[in-house]
Amino acid sequence: MTTYLFRKVAMLPIMLLAVSLLIFSAVRLLPGDPARVMAGPQATQEAVNDMHERLGLGRPFLVQYQVFLSGALRGDLGESLHSKLPVTQDIAERLPYTAALALTSYLFAMLVGLSTGIFAAIYRGSLFDHLAMILAIIGASIANFWLALMALTLFSVDLGWLPLLGAESWKSYILPSVTLGVLPAALIARMTRASMLENIHQDFVRTARAKGLGSRAVYLRHTLRNALIPIVTIVGLNFGGLLGGAVITETVFNWPGIGRLLVDAVRFRDYAVIQGVTLLTVVIVVSINVLVDLLLSAIDPRIRFS
Secondary structure, three states: OHHHHHHHHHHHHHHHHHHHHHHHHHHHOOOOOHHHHHHOOOOOHHHHHHHHHHHOOOOOHHHHHHHHHHHHHOOOOOEOOOOOOEHHHHHHHHHHHHHHHHHHHHHHHHHHHHHHHHHHHHOOOOHHHHHHHHHHHHHHHOOHHHHHHHHHHHHHHHOOOOOOOOOOOHHHHHHHHHHHHHHHHHHHHHHHHHHHHHHHOOHHHHHHHHOOOOHHHHHHHHHHHHOHHHHHHHHHHHHHHHHHHHHHHHHHOOOOOHHHHHHHHHHOOOHHHHHHHHHHHHHHHHHHHHHHHHHHHHHOOHHHHO
């Protein structure tokens, strides 16, 4: 286990170095001149050239990347062109809102997805099973922004039950969390049902029944435990998709998280914020995937030996 853990953790710096170079290169391909945006529409060419010099945009590409990388290693992601604040301060102010939204969304997805998948497998072929799988297909296919707009129109504008925009109270979390959690809930429900059905007729389940165990113990202690591997995999892989969906959801609900910060940064050609937010998102997603790998190897030792 120690060798497996060391190998996984040792790959992290290499992956992050490659991703940071990719992000830095992609940001430089964005259309528009940040020096022109920062200097203002009425600025002279001389003022724009001075801004170029201040931002270091005239330096060779590799020199700019070296400056960015050394700063990132020290925790310095530069200064926002728009807010004039350090990027780390902008991110620190917005990150708790996105973290809270991601947590509530995943709690919703796990609760709905796991319970729906388990009951659909137990009552296979019933009306509940068919209805649950139809809803799961709709949930996996529906566009995130369309669902957000429909939820806002119905529950905030027409019925007036929930706040329209922003993050002012606990009620503000309901619509964004459900909107963001629908897709992972649908995927978890389908995977849980399929994995439960695959294990429910195995010999160890028949043995457990022969020993006189009750249905609850057979399903939860034996079947679900052995069905967890693909479920944990899909939960880990979907975390990156959830953060991607947060960009759209936060924009629609005017949520003050890092997703909306990223959208505003793209609009203002704010290189430093785009790089900082994207790099942080990649670090989170890569770390979650490594944790999922370690969790899978703990659940099933055959994974680390293979």
